[in-house]
Amino acid sequence: MAVITIDKVSRWFGNVVAVNDVTMTIGPGITGLLGPNGAGKSTLIHMMSGFLAPSSGAVTLDGVPIWRNQQVYRQIGLVPEKESMYDYLTGWEFVLANAELHGLADPGAAARRALALVEMEYAQERQTGTYSKGMKQRVKMASALVHDPAVLLLDEPFNGMDPRQRLQLMELLRRFGADGRTVLFSSHILEEVEQLARHIEVVVAGRHAASGDFREIRRLMTDRPHRYLVRSSDDRRLASALIADGSTAGIELDAKALPEGGSAAGALRIEAIDFQRFTTLLPKVAREAGIRLYTVSPADESLESVFSYLVSS
Amino acid sequence: MNTTVARLTARGLFGRRRVLILLAVPVLLLVISVIARNSDLDKLELAHSILGNLALGTLVPITGLIVGTGVIATEIEDGSIVYLLAKPLPRWQIVTTKLAVAIGATWLLAALPTYVAGLIVYGTADNLALGYALGTVVAGTAYSALFLLLGVVTRHAVIAGLAYALIWESLIGNYVEGARTLSVQQWGLSVTQAIAADGTVTAPVGLTTAVWLLIVAAVGATALASVKLSGLTLNGEE
Incomplete structure (x- = not known):
């Protein structure tokens, strides 16, 4: 059992607070660290x-402080976000060097095993400088896995990967999680985290905004006022029909909204409080009233707005 | 010493374009020596200019700078140092290994060419060539340690090192009496004086002082670099 404990941790750089009084426990299985860019995910990792030393609080692995403690690397494998990795080495030389640096009894066998795990044997004789982003990511993974660590930390591992590579890496991480290893990865994409992580920790603006399994996080994120921009053949009639239902909290008739493609002159700005019900209500009401819907677009689906809602609640 | 760290460091140092600059300077020194050998000027004076000013005063600090920062600053700069640091390796071992590579490179690229240049210009007479060669050996060792430390403590190691080499060593160390005691170049010269025939070389710093200061500087820089490296923090992207 390898457990990372973050206890009342803050970290500031000069006047900027990057991580603000965060407490969380990362245990076996896959944990996703979710948050918009600049939220403090990298600082935490x-x-x-x-x-990085915490400015206050403690970060420990099984009760032992991690900062200035080289022995923790016997248990931790780190996949950094940066890509530079001794470009003049071949994939094989790079992973082998990592195995040797760990002082493993049979570094050659460990390197072979790690490269096989990430399915990179086919390119192991090529210099890592010639690798694609996905290949680099996999060789970095191999270097982090070479000593069979109990904890695997990955900083934005899916960045720049194509869908196939993404699925491959997810499959690999799932296997590690199933093995009982402690796997933590950061991402700013909810869908990514949701697909993979059993447990999700959300950080926003340096603060720990939410924690739970993906269903809880998803519910937190969908049970909030949703804003939509709707264009139709008769905005005014549609508005009156919609406001009669309890799922909408407010509708604004905006006659000046610039139409997309010039098909309609105005638009409705709708705030829905019951997301599920509104999504079924809107098409039903429109059909019954004989109104054509030209545009239905969420006005605030950016992750930042979802996060800021989480923080303010 | 860690052979893997040494291998990675040496390949990083010699495997890049940097090696061309590293080779260009000693080659220039040898070319100048050949030209000087065929001139009618006083050979002892020429030897002092070439071996003292050019080799010990310029070639050694420049090589020490490129090599000392090159063995670690580049990796810290591009972040690849993570792969060395995320290992259960004592930090002093990483530093001393990298230092050994830097010292070896400085000897090869600065001390050896100095010796050859001395032989070309002055032959084996007065032990002058050997004296300057050993002077560059000890100065190169101290420079390597100092510049390696600089590479760990600042992200602008090359500029800081250049400023140090030019302003302190070349300008102040050459002209201000008191500052000479704290100049690597002068320490090297003290060693040269001790080996060369009496009266051929004058060094302002006594040998004992020079040797002690050399040891303190090299060992101190290495120890400090080890401490600094174990507290190395990564700058986030955010």
Whole structure:
């Protein structure tokens, strides 16, 4: 059992607070660290991997402080976000060097096993400088896995990967999670985290905004006022029909909204409080009233707005 | 010493375009020596200019700078140092291994060419060539350690090192009496004086002082670099 504990941790850089009083426990299985860019995910991962000291609070692995403790690397495998990795080495040389640096009894066998795990044997004789982003990511994974660590930390591992590589990596991480290893990865994409992580920790603006399994997080994120921009053949009549139902909290008739493609002159700005019900209500009401819907678009689906809602609640 | 760290460091150092600059300077020194050998000027004076000013005063600090920062600053800069640091390796071992590579490279690229240049210009007379060669050996060692430390503590190691080499060593160290005691170049010269025939080389710093200061500088820089490396933090992207 390898457990990383983050206890009342803050980290500031000069006047900027990157992580603000965060407490969380990362245990076996896959945990997703979710948050928009600049939320403090990398700062947290740097502290968990011993590359940054907390300004206050403690980051420990099974009760032992991680900062300035090289022995923790016997248990931790780190996949950094940066791509530079001794470009002049071949994939094989790179992973082998990592195995040797760990002082493993049979570094050659460990390197072979790690490269096989990430299915990179076919390109192991090529210099890593010639690799694609996905290939680099996999060789970085191999270097982090070479000593069979109990904890695997990955900083934005899916960045720049194509869908096939993404699925492959997810499959690999799932296997590690199933093995009882502690796997933590960061991402700013909810769908990514949802597909993979059993447990999700959400950080926004340096603060721990939410924690739970993906269903809880999804519910938190969908049970909030949703804003829509709707264009139709008769905005005014549609508005009156919609406001009669309890799922809408407010409708604004905007006559000046610029139409997309010039098909309609105005638009409705609708705030729905019951997301599920509104999505079934809208087409039904429109059909019954004989109104044509030209545009139905969510006005605030950016992750940032979802997150800011979570933080304010 | 860690052979893997040494291998990675040496390949990084010599495997890049940097090696061309590293080779260009000693080659230039040898070319100048050949030209000087065929001139009618006083050979002892020429030897002092070439071996003292050019080799010990310029070639050694420049090589020490490129090599000392090159063995670690580049990796810190591009972030690949993570792969060395995320290992259960004592930090002093990483630093001393990298230092050993840097020192070896400085000897090969600065001390050896200095010796050859000395032989070309002055032959084996007065032990002058050997004296300057050993002077560059000890100065190169100290420079390697100092510049390696600089590579760990600042992201602008090359500029800081250049400023140090040009302003302190070349300008102040050459002209201000008191500052000479704290100049690597002068320490090297003290060693040269001790080996060369009496009266051929004058060094302002006594040998004992020079040797002690050399040891303190090299060992101190290495120890400090080890401490700094174990507290190395990664800058986030955010």
